[in-house]
Amino acid sequence: MLVQHPFTAGKGQFIDRLIVIPIPVVVIYVIITLIRKNYDNEKKATEKKTRAVEESKEQILIQKEQLEQSNIEKNKLMSIISHDLRSPLISIQNYLELLKEYELDSKEREGMEKSLLISTNHAVDMLSNLLNWSKSQMDGAIVNLAAVNLLQVLSNTLEMEKVYASKKGIFLSYQISLEIEVMADEDMLQLVIRNLVSNAIKFTPKGGTIFIGTEVLDNECKITVQDNGKGISDDKQENIFTIKSQPEYGTNNEKGVGLGLALCKEFTERQGGRISFESETGEGASFFVFLPVSRDLSFDFKT
Numbered sequence: 001m002l003v004q005h006p007f008t009a010g011k012g013q014f015i016d017r018l019i020v021i022p023i024p025v026v027v028i029y030v031i032i033t034l035i036r037k038n039y040d041n042e043k044k045a046t047e048k049k050t051r052a053v054e055e056s057k058e059q060i061l062i063q064k065e066q067l068e069q070s071n072i073e074k075n076k077l078m079s080i081i082s083h084d085l086r087s088p089l090i091s092i093q094n095y096l097e098l099l100k101e102y103e104l105d106s107k108e109r110e111g112m113e114k115s116l117l118i119s120t121n122h123a124v125d126m127l128s129n130l131l132n133w134s135k136s137q138m139d140g141a142i143v144n145l146a147a148v149n150l151l152q153v154l155s156n157t158l159e160m161e162k163v164y165a166s167k168k169g170i171f172l173s174y175q176i177s178l179e180i181e182v183m184a185d186e187d188m189l190q191l192v193i194r195n196l197v198s199n200a201i202k203f204t205p206k207g208g209t210i211f212i213g214t215e216v217l218d219n220e221c222k223i224t225v226q227d228n229g230k231g232i233s234d235d236k237q238e239n240i241f242t243i244k245s246q247p248e249y250g251t252n253n254e255k256g257v258g259l260g261l262a263l264c265k266e267f268t269e270r271q272g273g274r275i276s277f278e279s280e281t282g283e284g285a286s287f288f289v290f291l292p293v294s295r296d297l298s299f300d301f302k303t
């Protein structure tokens with residue numbers, strides 16, 4: 001059969017064109033879609049790997065910082081054990097040797113015993129803080145929160161601190177309402193307040209005053225420990241609640257270990273509270289402990 005020339009477009013030719021022309025377009029679209037999808041998948045996989053590498057780097061840096069901090073803490077503890085706790089023991093040893101070899105009159109004996117008692121008391125405080133801090137770092141302190149009467153929990157501790165303050169010629173007073181109840185761990189709360197008051201005694205000179213007061217604000221009880229001692233210098237304030245803080249000598253040459261305030265912060269926060277302070281050099285210091293009240297004290301009162 002002969003093909004007619006010129007070719008006459010017919011219905012079949014129109015259908016062929018209608019079918020054949022879109023096919024390359026569809027194929028190209030499918031290919032581009034697959035290529036783009038593959039590119040997006042590879043991009044996501046690369047981004048995921050990059051994030052994993054960055055997170056790994058961050059984790060390594062965090063672990064490095066933690067290790068460095070742990071080494072700092074270990075070195076500080078070794079320094080405390082090797083020097084600050086060793087010194088009073090050597091003093092006691094020397095005193096016993098003197099007693100063995102020489103006859104001391106009552107005046108000499110009284111002076112040395114007084115000095116030894118002060119040194120031993122400081123050593124006991126240091127050892128107590130050291131053991132409490134070490135235990136909290138190794139095992140994590142167990143918190144037994146309960147509704148407690150603030151005055152009943154703190155009265156014995158504050159009365160003992162009054163005795164220590166009076167021996168240094170410092171007037172210590174406190175006012176705590178019998179109505180205040182807080183959610184706290186008794187042992188932790190006593191340790192926090194004892195450390196704050198002991199610090200106040202340490203850095204307050206003879207003839208100074210220390211006051212412990214309370215105030216209920218909304219659902220919190222604010223405990224204030226205020227003194228008119230030497231205060232905290234500006235360069236010491238940033239690290240005051242950390243183990244990085246450097247121990248200072250008190251007004252009677254008392255030596256600390258720099259753990260007391262770090263313990264106060266840690267144990268206050270473990271009880272669901274917070275701690276802060278205000279101080280100016282030569283103007284004394286005020287430390288504030290905030291703890292949740294155990295019941296609704298909607299009225300506002302100060303003691």
